[in-house]
Amino acid sequence: MQKMQIIKTMSLALALLISPNIAHADWTIIHAGKLLATPGKAPVTNASIIIHNDKITEVKSGFVGEDSVDAGEENVTIIDLSDKFVLPGLIDSHVHLTSESNTPFNEGILESTEYQTVIGVKNAAITLQAGFTTVADLGSSTYSAYALRDAINEGLIQGPRILAAGASISVTGGHADPTNNLPDKWWGDRTDINISQCNGADDCRYRVRNLAKRGSDIIKITATGGVLSQQGRGLDQHFTQEEMIAIVETAHLLGLKVTAHAHGTEGIKAAIRAGIDSIEHSTIIDAEGARMARRAGTYLIPTLTAYYGVEIGVENGLFTPPVLAKIEAISKVRYEAFPNVFARGNKIAFGTDAGVFEHGLNALEFGRMVEASGMSAMTAIETATVNAADHLGVSDTVGTITAGKYADIIAVNGDPLADVTALEHVSFVMKGGEIAKSE
Numbered sequence: 001m002q003k004m005q006i007i008k009t010m011s012l013a014l015a016l017l018i019s020p021n022i023a024h025a026d027w028t029i030i031h032a033g034k035l036l037a038t039p040g041k042a043p044v045t046n047a048s049i050i051i052h053n054d055k056i057t058e059v060k061s062g063f064v065g066e067d068s069v070d071a072g073e074e075n076v077t078i079i080d081l082s083d084k085f086v087l088p089g090l091i092d093s094h095v096h097l098t099s100e101s102n103t104p105f106n107e108g109i110l111e112s113t114e115y116q117t118v119i120g121v122k123n124a125a126i127t128l129q130a131g132f133t134t135v136a137d138l139g140s141s142t143y144s145a146y147a148l149r150d151a152i153n154e155g156l157i158q159g160p161r162i163l164a165a166g167a168s169i170s171v172t173g174g175h176a177d178p179t180n181n182l183p184d185k186w187w188g189d190r191t192d193i194n195i196s197q198c199n200g201a202d203d204c205r206y207r208v209r210n211l212a213k214r215g216s217d218i219i220k221i222t223a224t225g226g227v228l229s230q231q232g233r234g235l236d237q238h239f240t241q242e243e244m245i246a247i248v249e250t251a252h253l254l255g256l257k258v259t260a261h262a263h264g265t266e267g268i269k270a271a272i273r274a275g276i277d278s279i280e281h282s283t284i285i286d287a288e289g290a291r292m293a294r295r296a297g298t299y300l301i302p303t304l305t306a307y308y309g310v311e312i313g314v315e316n317g318l319f320t321p322p323v324l325a326k327i328e329a330i331s332k333v334r335y336e337a338f339p340n341v342f343a344r345g346n347k348i349a350f351g352t353d354a355g356v357f358e359h360g361l362n363a364l365e366f367g368r369m370v371e372a373s374g375m376s377a378m379t380a381i382e383t384a385t386v387n388a389a390d391h392l393g394v395s396d397t398v399g400t401i402t403a404g405k406y407a408d409i410i411a412v413n414g415d416p417l418a419d420v421t422a423l424e425h426v427s428f429v430m431k432g433g434e435i436a437k438s439e
């Protein structure tokens with residue numbers, strides 16, 4: 001016999017905080033007042049999303065009842081979001097779940113991997129509660145991001161789907177070499193820190209293969225210098241062209257994409273020339289670099305909110321002299337390139353660098369993108385759904401509310417197409433058919 005229940009969402013949300021592994025309904029019907037099923041296409045009014053276990057089976061117009069599914073002996077739950085704006089779960093293609101912002105560099109880096117993993121458990125839950133149902137974790141210590149990803153997939157803890165890079169690959173002494181500027185005595189006998197530096201094409205091939213073996217879903221390299229590391233060798237190209245080509249070739253043979261952190265103009269071009277799939281930050285990209293990215297189909301991930309974290313760090317006196325010098329250099333140009341590359345039609349995917357600022361504030365990026373580039377709210381939402389899914393190679397499972405994809409669905413009050421900052425206050429989150437948040 002078919003049973004039907006109307007969810008008392010508040011009490012369920014409390015139960016989920018206690019037990020993330022709560023069983024989901026067999027069938028769920030969501031009544032959406034406004035539905036933006038595929039960002040880029042117009043939203044519709046009054047629609048029903050039909051979900052079986054963790055997948056969407058159908059989207060119907062109007063509010064349909066439990067008798068519209070062939071449930072047999074299975075349960076049917078109806079969720080009333082008729083006064084909400086419903087859209088696909090958001091995707092942040094650049095986070096560091098195991099890192100905390102507002103931490104002096106020597107404290108953060110010297111935390112044990114075990115402690116960083118616990119930090120990641122906290123931040124994974126916060127990120128999901130903010131409406132981000134998929135993230136790419138682009139740089140963590142050793143196995144921590146893999147452990148988070150696997151524990152979430154097994155239902156042990158709450159969090160978004162994670163594509164984990166594991167450790168970022170850098171040159172010795174480059175951005176992402178954690179031993180920069182620290183006395184050897186601080187390391188003690190730890191062998192788990194300095195694991196992903198490479199020098200020369202063969203060494204770099206080995207690092208890619210090692211990360212693939214450990215369980216990376218994507219390869220992250222730091223092609224140029226970076227702002228918040230202790231290296232004082234500028235913000236342009238660090239890897240040689242030959243090393244980057246070797247990394248890309250090796251990763252692609254193993255079915256992995258490569259994304260490159262890159263700030264400096266020439267480093268960005270060298271990364272694109274090497275066949276890197278996407279450029280994180282892309283801060284000082286020039287017209288030629290933008291043209292090369294368009295021709296190669298290289299995604300750019302602006303991470304504008306990272307500067308918000310940097311500003312807070314400066315206010316709190318967290319940074320050392322080499323870092324302050326780089327902040328000074330980049331603060332003059334940080335928002336200049338993005339409006340230009342957007343206006344020229346470059347492919348943009350949403351990414352924030354959360355961990356450089358407080359986790360859970362990922363949606364601040366929407367307002368910053370709209371303000372900096374003049375893009376529409378709809379386009380900004382596309383970058384965090386359709387585009388980010390394409391960029392990460394997961395369009396077949398997430399990114400739109402479409403039959404066959406995971407039921408990763410969020411809702412907000414108000415209309416994010418009129419005011420994109422509505423996405424900063426997500427009132428409902430479902431991941432894989434399970435409610436993670438309901439207010």
Ligand SMILES: [Zn+2]
Nearest residue numbers: 096138139353
């Ligand atoms: Zn980052």
